[in-house]
Amino acid sequence: MQLGVIGLGRMGRIVVDRVLDAGHEVVAFDLSEEAVAAAADAGAEPADSVADLADRLGDDKRIWLMVPAGDAVDATLDDLDPHLDGDDVVVDGGNSHFEKSVRRAEACSAAYLDCGTSGGPAGAELGFSLMIGGPQWAYDEMTPVFDAVATGPAGHDRMGEAGSGHYVKMVHNGVEYALMQAYGEGFELLAEGRYDLDLEAVARTWNNGAVIRSWLLELCEEAFREEGTDLGDVDDHIAGGSTGTWTVQEALEQEVPVPLIYQSLAERFGSRADDRFSRRLANRLRYGFGRHEVARKDE
Ligand SMILES: NC(=O)C1=CN([C@@H]2O[C@H](COP(=O)(O)OP(=O)(O)OC[C@H]3O[C@@H](n4cnc5c(N)ncnc54)[C@H](OP(=O)(O)O)[C@@H]3O)[C@@H](O)[C@H]2O)C=CC1
Ligand SMILES: O=C(CO)[C@H](O)[C@H](O)COP(=O)(O)O
Structure with missing residues (x-):
């Protein structure tokens, strides 16, 4: 051909x-x-x-x-x-x-x-x-x-x-967001938790027979190997987001609950601002209702 x-x-x-x-x-x-x-x-x-x-x-x-x-x-x-x-x-x-x-x-x-x-x-x-x-x-x-x-x-x-191929791929990407979020949260707890763990070794062990093995988990293992178990200088800013947004929009239209996909999309948007207005307001409101001390930027 x-x-x-x-x-x-x-x-x-x-x-x-x-x-x-x-x-x-x-x-x-x-x-x-x-x-x-x-x-x-x-x-x-x-x-x-x-x-x-x-x-x-x-x-x-x-x-x-x-x-x-x-x-x-x-x-x-x-x-x-x-x-x-x-x-x-x-x-x-x-x-x-x-x-x-x-x-x-x-x-x-x-x-x-x-x-x-x-x-x-x-x-x-x-x-x-x-x-x-x-x-x-x-x-x-x-x-x-x-x-x-x-x-x-x-x-x-x-x-x-017509349209069904790109529809299925859109949902695939929503699942991709949620899986990345789940692996991210699990490894964050392991990184911050009570044992001093080698996350590459954890990922490698999980990739060999564990229920949660997957290609994304192999990519986690690769990331820890190449960047270091603390991810070195990798920033906490996540780009992209259009296909996840479409997935959530379609879920709202169909009235199908997709809280995990939405949460991972929101996490992505949240990663782009290091001075979140909602957190600053919550900080100030705690003073309003409880006279709790307000943390100020220059402190
Ligand atoms: N990268 C990935 O992992 C995946 C990507 N996709 C999708 O595949 C598509 C392509 O992605 P990807 O290959 O990564 O993108 P790239 O940016 O690597 O490649 C796109 C290419 O298309 C060229 N191009 C842009 N406009 C035109 C045009 N009007 N006529 C001819 N050539 C044009 C660009 O040239 P120039 O650079 O000069 O503008 C560039 O060489 C996108 O829709 C993407 O979302 C899907 C799955 C996975
Ligand atoms: O389709 C893909 C993977 O399956 C592309 O890598 C796409 O760019 C991922 O979406 P986003 O840019 O929102 O992270």
Whole structure:
């Protein structure tokens, strides 16, 4: 099969390499000329624009977008659409909001697959987990590519109609937030608690047979090994948050309680301010109702 890949960053480049390794052909485009040149070195055919990529693909185009979610997806689709027809297939492998994917699927001249991608840059060797929404025929048509990009045939599946792939990935990310929070709280108690523990040794022991073993726990072990058991100079500021916010918004709309996911999202937002107004007010209110001493900033 011949696949066009647009967006050759951390994730798109892995798509290129795994599809080439599986014996398919790749035509590659990115705004970055260096990224295109590097993909060409790896064996892809370089394109110098979205239109050029479309021309090089001929009929029955198969195209994978791996650009940042949001405006870049719409800009790419605007450039692509004049070159597409109903026999073509476009996959959006990024973290797009599922409702945008539904709208894009309706507007796109090609069959549109929304594909949640999990595994991160480590997927270069292992392959990804792919959660796909959209027409069955397009999913079947793209199966050789999904087999190559995923861990194998068991690493991808069609979740359902348009939007369902990105919906499942959104919830996946909510679970990811809550799991990180749970590991974080457990290790914080161990770090602050009554025994002098080597947290890397704890994580390694848990990773070997414990009920709570997981890839995230392996990454905890790696973090303690590389940064030190006190995490060295790693800051307590957590970036990101959009997919977790969407998960909580959807849970509110569906009236499904997700307190753990919400709490981990709130913890993330809270990490961005070191001078919390709510804590300062609580400090002052204790004086108001109990004449408790107010801690002042210059003390
Ligand atoms: N990193 C991760 O662990 C995961 C990421 N994702 C999702 O995958 C998608 C890609 O992420 P990632 O690879 O990490 O991002 P990167 O920023 O590493 O790569 C994105 C690439 O797309 C290029 N690009 C941006 N706009 C356009 C455009 N209009 N046309 C062509 N190329 C463009 C960028 O070029 P330039 O740098 O020059 O702007 C960059 O090379 C995102 O939606 C992300 O949320 C999903 C799962 C895991
Ligand atoms: O999808 C992912 C992992 O599964 C990406 O790494 C994503 O960026 C994580 O979300 P956030 O940026 O909110 O931490």
